[in-house]
Amino acid sequence: MKKSGFDGVTKLITILYLDGEYIDEVAIEDLNDRERSGQRLLTMRLPLNDGTDEFYRGESVYRALLGHQEKLTPGKHKIRIEQFPLTSYGLGHRVKFKPMAVGEIELIVPATDIKVSEGDCLPAKKLNDPKLETEAMKAVKSYFKDGAPNAYKIILTENDMTVVRDEYGNIIRKAFFATVVYKKGNEVWYENHVFEKMWDGLEYLPLRVSSSKTIGDYTAKEGRKVNAACLKYLK
Missing domain, CATH: 3.10.450 (Nuclear Transport Factor 2; Chain: A,)
Incomplete structure (x- = not known):
C-alpha cells in the first residue's frame, strides 16, 4: 500500500506505563485529514486537563490515569509515554509499528484525594426515562x-x-x-x-x-x- 493509502485509516496511539507497569492505551484522534496529518504527527501539544467538564482530545491520557487511581499513591511516580501509528483496518491492520516518540515525565501525587469532575467520568445522560x-x-x-x-x-x-x-x-x-x-x-x-x-x-x-x-x-x-x-x- 502506498503512503497515501494510510492517510484515512490511521490513528495515533498513546501507550502509558506507570512505574514500569502498563496502564492503558488511548487514541488521541483519527488522522483522516490528509492536509494536516503530517502536522498532527509531529506535534502533540494538547491539554491534559483544561479544568472544565468539556472533553478535549488531549484529556484521553488524563482520563486513562484516573481509571487507575488506586495506583496513584501519594509521592513521586514515573510515567512513560510511547506513541505510534496504528491502522484501523485494511493492510497492516493492528500492526504495531515502531514508536514515533518515547518519553518519560515525573508525576507528583499529593497526599489528598484526587478529585474527579462529572466531565471526567461518564457519558452525559440526555434522556430521563x-x-x-x-x-x-x-x-x-x-x-x-x-x-x-x-x-x-x-x-x-x-x-x-x-x-x-x-x-x-x-x-x-x-x-x-x-x-x-x-x-x-x-x-x-x-x-x-x-x-x-x-x-x-x-x-x-x-x-x-x-x-x-x-x-x-x-x-x-x-x-x-x-x-x-x-x-x-x-x-
Whole structure:
C-alpha cells in the first residue's frame, strides 16, 4: 500500500506505563485529514486537563490515569509515554509499528484525594426515562450469557430512537445507542451498546441488545475504565 493509502485509516496511539507497569492505551484522534496529518504527527501539544467538564482530545491520557487511581499513591511516580501509528483496518491492520516518540515525565501525587469532575467520568445522560432504562437493563442481562451480574446502571445518551429502513423504505427496526455502567468491587467501567426493537411487520418486538455496534453510518464508541468516585454522578 502506498503512503497515501494510510492517510484515512490511521490513528495515533498513546501507550502509558506507570512505574514500569502498563496502564492503558488511548487514541488521541483519527488522522483522516490528509492536509494536516503530517502536522498532527509531529506535534502533540494538547491539554491534559483544561479544568472544565468539556472533553478535549488531549484529556484521553488524563482520563486513562484516573481509571487507575488506586495506583496513584501519594509521592513521586514515573510515567512513560510511547506513541505510534496504528491502522484501523485494511493492510497492516493492528500492526504495531515502531514508536514515533518515547518519553518519560515525573508525576507528583499529593497526599489528598484526587478529585474527579462529572466531565471526567461518564457519558452525559440526555434522556430521563426510568421505564426504558429498566427495559435496557433487562435486555443486557438477557443478552450476555453470564447474565451481566456486574451491570450497574443504564445511561440513555440519546433523546430518541432511529428508525432503520431497508433500501425499499420498509422498516427494519428502531435503534439507539446507550451506555451500560458496570461495577465489580471497587472497579467501575462502561461499555456502549446498540439497543433495538425489531419490526415483525405488525409491531415492534421487545427491546434487545443488538449484535451490531452500528446504526447507519455511526458506530458505538469504545468504553473504558473509570474512577469509582464517578458513581456519585449517577442519578
